[in-house]
Amino acid sequence: MISNLIQRISALRHASFKGGIRPAPHKQRTLVSRIMPMPPPEYLLLSLSEYKEEHLSPVVKEGDQVLKFQIIAQHHSRKELLLHAPTSGTIEQIGTNHIRLTCDGQDTEVSQQSQQKAKMHSPASLIDCIAKAGIMGLGGAGFSTAAKLRLAAGAEVEILIINAAECEPYICCDEALLREKAQEVIRGAEYLMLASGARSCLIAIESDKTDAIAAVRKFLGDSPVQLKLLASKYPAGDERVIIKSTTGKEVPDQLRPADVGIVVQNAGTARAVFEAVTYGQPCISRVVTVAGSPLQTPKNFYALIGTPLSHLFELCGLADNAKHIILGGSLMGRYAEEEQPSVKKTTNCIVATDSENFPQPMPERACIRCGYCAEACPVGLLPQQLLHFSRSQDQQELRDHGLMNCIECGACAYVCPSNIPLVQHYRCSKEDIHLLERNQAQSQHWQARYQHYQYRQKKLADANNRKKTRAKAADLAAAPDFSRASAIMEIAAAVARVKAKKQREND
Numbered sequence: 001m002i003s004n005l006i007q008r009i010s011a012l013r014h015a016s017f018k019g020g021i022r023p024a025p026h027k028q029r030t031l032v033s034r035i036m037p038m039p040p041p042e043y044l045l046l047s048l049s050e051y052k053e054e055h056l057s058p059v060v061k062e063g064d065q066v067l068k069f070q071i072i073a074q075h076h077s078r079k080e081l082l083l084h085a086p087t088s089g090t091i092e093q094i095g096t097n098h099i100r101l102t103c104d105g106q107d108t109e110v111s112q113q114s115q116q117k118a119k120m121h122s123p124a125s126l127i128d129c130i131a132k133a134g135i136m137g138l139g140g141a142g143f144s145t146a147a148k149l150r151l152a153a154g155a156e157v158e159i160l161i162i163n164a165a166e167c168e169p170y171i172c173c174d175e176a177l178l179r180e181k182a183q184e185v186i187r188g189a190e191y192l193m194l195a196s197g198a199r200s201c202l203i204a205i206e207s208d209k210t211d212a213i214a215a216v217r218k219f220l221g222d223s224p225v226q227l228k229l230l231a232s233k234y235p236a237g238d239e240r241v242i243i244k245s246t247t248g249k250e251v252p253d254q255l256r257p258a259d260v261g262i263v264v265q266n267a268g269t270a271r272a273v274f275e276a277v278t279y280g281q282p283c284i285s286r287v288v289t290v291a292g293s294p295l296q297t298p299k300n301f302y303a304l305i306g307t308p309l310s311h312l313f314e315l316c317g318l319a320d321n322a323k324h325i326i327l328g329g330s331l332m333g334r335y336a337e338e339e340q341p342s343v344k345k346t347t348n349c350i351v352a353t354d355s356e357n358f359p360q361p362m363p364e365r366a367c368i369r370c371g372y373c374a375e376a377c378p379v380g381l382l383p384q385q386l387l388h389f390s391r392s393q394d395q396q397e398l399r400d401h402g403l404m405n406c407i408e409c410g411a412c413a414y415v416c417p418s419n420i421p422l423v424q425h426y427r428c429s430k431e432d433i434h435l436l437e438r439n440q441a442q443s444q445h446w447q448a449r450y451q452h453y454q455y456r457q458k459k460l461a462d463a464n465n466r467k468k469t470r471a472k473a474a475d476l477a478a479a480p481d482f483s484r485a486s487a488i489m490e491i492a493a494a495v496a497r498v499k500a501k502k503q504r505e506n507d
Helices: 002-012 123-132 145-155 173-196 210-220 239-247 267-279 309-316 372-376 383-391 395-400 411-415 422-478 484-506
Strands: 043-047 071-074 082-084 089-094 098-103 159-163 200-206 225-230 262-266 285-291 299-304 325-327 349-352
Touching: 043 089, 071 098, 123 145, 123 173, 123 267, 145 173, 145 262, 145 267, 159 173, 159 239, 159 267, 173 200, 173 210, 173 225, 173 262, 173 267, 173 285, 200 210, 200 239, 210 225, 225 239, 239 262, 262 267, 267 285, 285 309, 299 309, 309 349, 372 383, 372 411, 383 395, 383 422, 395 422, 411 422
Parallel strands: 159 200, 159 262, 200 225, 285 349
Antiparallel strands: 043 098, 071 082, 089 098, 285 299, 325 349
């Protein structure tokens, strides 16, 4: 009786993790309305650096007329890294990092025969269909979904986790997507489950997203996909944190989730897979949260990839008191650095900031060793020690104290009473470590090349010496044998010739 009660209570308990914070969500205004279909803008700015650490090469020229779904850029060797035209129009400009596409308003698609649908639902055909659709992780990481699935299939993963835990303030695109398209997300999760070879699948979502939870439960039915509720705190949506809280497994920094039998995909990625497999539609749009106090009507949009952010702000009514634009949430997002920023496949949220909600940072004061940062850290690090080693640039101690396990969530800086920008220190230290590692790798590369050069020079010199030795031996072999008697006779003959010559001269 008591054991059954304990099991029931454990089943109802929300998956959680040690540490974390509970900042104000700032999502209610954005979630009031449904996801809004976006009217096409005048032009699109399509990034050629969409994929993480990879750059795409254009396959079109300036002045070309392109159709919707047509491939306009791809990677030179990895064929799954693709960029498709979100609508029809003219290629106006091809820059170093972007393609400017002027929309014609016709939205003319390529022929139905050229759209790649999965003809049969085998793992290989599903992965091939996903690769041809150019789908990548829409949660922000930017890795190729097809490559991730191939890695998972090769590692024989057991669990697929659909990450719908939007714990960061302002971001609510996945919550809105599940609220309105839960059936498509579940179906896409089933395709991902089959493609990866996973034996079970969890849709992980925070417990306070009641409308999205109700929609998912409505369409689960007999699906092998299960719903897993998470404790509503930040950063529940981080990949390693969500793995730890839902499965109890830890992923060391040197390993990937597939190495411990788990693969994680975003809810938006699951829906993109559904559209690719069902309709043969490549990834040309995504749901984007446009939020912030300076907006009159913050909304979630079905935004075409490449849409200028100014177009979205115009639709929401941007007030004059807006200061900056943040790409991502308020804690892990970054300020837009481009002159003309646009929507990328990894753009899940755009925040317009104001002075009230985003004031100037307070002056930094000395650390008082309160320990709040260590209590808030979701991965169990010691932020105080990391700060000390970061300031002293002790990279070995930083490694030993797990700096590379830091997920840069910002929870430590959020609770710091001394207003120390801890995450910025850690990011700088990580960049220094990566730079040192690159320099060491480059030094080892050049050292190996020099050693190989020395080896080749020595090999060439040895070959030349052997050649000279063989030539000298050949010359000695060709020369007549030396004889003392013949030498004496030759000398005597020469003396006789001299004497005879003198005798003739005297006569």
